[in-house]
Amino acid sequence: MTKPSTFLVLGDKTSAGTLAIISLSRDNFLPLTLEKSTGAVDGYLEGATLNTRFGSYPHSTLLDVPWGSQVRASNVDTGSRGKKRRRDATDEDTLIASQDDDDDSTAANAPVKKAVTAPSGFIYVLRPTPELWTTSLPHRTQVVYTPDYSYILHRIRARPGTRIIEAGAGSGSFTHASVRAVYNGYPRDADDVKGKVFSFEFNESRYEKMQVEIGHHGLDDLVKLTHRDVYNDGFNVNGESPNATAVFLDLPAPWEALHHLSRRKLQKGGEEAEEDSNWVSPLDPKQSVHICTFSPCIEQVTRTVTELRTLGWVDVDMVEISNQKINISREKVGVNYPTEKGYNSSPADVLEAVTKLKSLAERNKDTQRVQALQTGAEGPDSEMDLDSTPNRENQPSNSNGAVDDMEKPWMQGRLVHRPESELKTHTSYLVFAILPCEWDEEAEAAAMAKWPCGNEKKTIGNLDKQARKEEKRKMLEGKSKKQKKGSDTQTTQVVVSAVATPTTDTA
């Protein structure tokens, strides 16, 4: 079996060969597969190294530390190995170069240079979660972000053990979130049925990249990725039904694929297709199926909804999620604040304004007096007067005590919040619907035989006045009996629903 995914199986520490998410700064995350190097890599004597503008980090310093650790930057010689390492394009070249190094130089077998801690710079190593992956993954398509997928997975009842169909794997954000939702252990063997994601991708290069990613993340046994045009070829994998109970369609034209997601073979538009004994439904025949389609345009929604209704889906519901991230800061307004960025040195309240105006007026008066003196009687005395003008620094501190906190900028000002300056106002419309399982006469007859009707004793739910009175009478009777007998058997005779009869419901 492959190594279990760090997304799902929670270890304490980082280890070689697994994905970690590096938190460089706020909202700046970087996915990184940690490597254990035995020699110089890429010309770095310390082995594989992560270079950021916050310093250099040899993987050896990131390995075998508890998740969430703050790691200091190291002094790494980045100069002598040439220019700044270019991404992707030169990846192969440098790789070959380093292999050559390994072959012909003795340095390769020499112990790796131990990393020397740098005086400044640090990062955090975080355990990957679908949320972190969503913010840091390489974008191939539009990404389904956390506010959307958290709501979708909740609504389509993706729980441990669920088998879910996802079409339009895209960048894999939803894939990672859904595999976490349905995960209830790795299957022990081929016959072991566990929660699984059946993912379909039409674009070949995206499919290939995605397949590699899934392998790296240890999700091979939990995600079945298929390269497929689902509009024409449906959702069965190797002719077998995924037995799905939840479906997520992130396709340009979901209505083209919906007829495949039915209980019996249908054509587009709900017409029953010719019998085909080989046809199997991709849905679990014994359970209701929840679907969600994800489309940015309202026209797509209209067509999808019409097709869903034609095909007999019920509870069709459309919502749009609007998510706001909120900035929390301290607003520092007051005359005593310095005229620096982040401060506003205008008066904080009316009192401050009045005080400030008063002192200004006084100063003006003083200046005028001085000027009058100067014009009237010039002499050395006037300088003395100048000195006696009230000094700004000797002014009494204002009421909000800003001066006391000057040493603690984090305590200054008033705590305020506002949405972030850039808002995502629209992602996509989410269409939800449910397809109940089929229920035929035969099944009904069997259930009817097992649960015969006609001997109902009590009424539950919404009682009319008469029934309530009757019940109350019985209850009182029961109580008086109970008091006589001293047993509580009668209380169990009262059946109350949670809603309907608030008078007796004590919940």
Next chain:
Amino acid sequence: MSRNTVQPNGWVAIRLPSEVTRVLQVVPNTTISLGKYGSFPSNLIIERPYHLTYEIQDKREGESFPRLRVVPGTELNADKLADVSATESAEGDDVIEPANGEELTLVDESGKVVARSNREVIDESARQTLTMAEIDQLKREGASAGKELIAKLMLSHTAIDQKTAYSLAKYKLLKERKYMRRFTVLPLDVAQLGQWMLVERDASKVMEMRQEMIGLLGCWADVHFGGLPIEGAQSPHGGRWLAVDDTGGLLVAAMAERMGLLHAETPEEEGASTDAAQQEQNPELQPNEEAGTAVTEPAKAQRNRPKRPRKDDLDDHYALTNSITLIHANSQPNLSLLRHFDYDFSDPNPPYPYHPLFTNLLPISWLQLLDPEADPTYAEPAPEVDSETLASWKTNRRANYHRKRRRWARTRQIVDATRAGGFSGLAVASTMDPISVLRHALPLLAGGAPVAIYSPTIEPLTQLADCFSISRRGAWVSNPPAEAEGKTTTELENWAGTPDFPINPSLLIGAQVQTSRARRWQVLPGRTHPFMTERGGAVGFVFTGWRAIPAEGNIMARGKFQRKKPKTG
């Protein structure tokens, strides 16, 4: 996996044509009454699949109960689909032009008619020629599940020909909501229960927590199946989550659902599932005194009930992995909503087979967590009595003795494991100050563990986020408070809090506050728009972050940053 059919004595939600939901327990052999929409025997929905819409039919000759008809989805959607073909003609239907002899029109300056008065539509009863008595009569007859009544109502509406296609559809929908004798049976899961509590029951009891928030909280706290127990392991391992829940158990239920703990596993019945076997699946249903709910279980289910495996009183009771540790503020946690999932927390000795939460939900009070020696249950040692004395005791006393020992052992196990820490995540929906919660909960989390805190209002979360502001974090490192001097990392983890530093700010990174809101739309051909009204009240906010393990000693950031020089004057 949740059950796919309505279980006898199980809880379901029944949705009525008026969009009102009733939550009730389907007791076999009773009549379920839906008020004006009629009543039917409970046995008619037991062991039928969920999400079916039924029509209450007229009683058959010689039968004392009405039968139900399953309304297929295509029939339910027929009206909405019919509009599609009607759209074309509807567009030609002139709403703007005045009808003949119309006395009230809204005219703009140029004299062009802008809209027709819809006074006659408002005054419905005047236009309806059927009298109240006649309507009542029709209702009583209840012919073909109310369809006939609605047809008659439409026919006897004098102004029906004046209605546009759209207003006609609206009129029909209005009448259907009022008279159609239909209902839909829905499974009672967290989404359904949450929605019902929020919209219909009492939103304040669940802290006005919307579906969006439940989803966000679960995802950001990374709550998922925590793995199977490892053979031979003695200490807690795998995924264990910490929860603080003041929503009556809704948060715990949501977490349990994500971990696969909420819905009791139904033992897979082999083809020959008999009555007796079926009824035995529900012994976990307890007579719930609190709700006055009765279980009228057939007597035969009492025999051959599987025996509870015997264990020593002091054996470990709780699961070591895939567990929820619930920190509560009272001596008992409030988990009343869990009874809808057949789990009664107040019963310390439920019958076998156990609900998964019985072993995987670990309740601990704040006192037990912070000062266990002050808690009588934890501090007093388990009573020890030799077996001879025990044998001489009466059954009652003996049972009491065992109960006490078990309680002591369970408390020990929970308290010791919780205080050892190492939790995989924290989810909070509490009325308590989040700063105080996090101050004590953060040290218990493993490195990198996610934190998600819900609050109906933003103020508590802004204060919390401010504890981790950049300048405060910077000050903690560059200019540590006098109290922190010379303390070890462990001591700093349990930082008691000062006015300047309410929490050790280096223990959490990525502090962020967000809100999310789902806006519902009506999707009908030619009439697609957002709903006109929605539930107001609390919007709801979620604070998220990750537990960090700070490097020891002084540490400096690198990169461009502005140095703020505190200046006075």
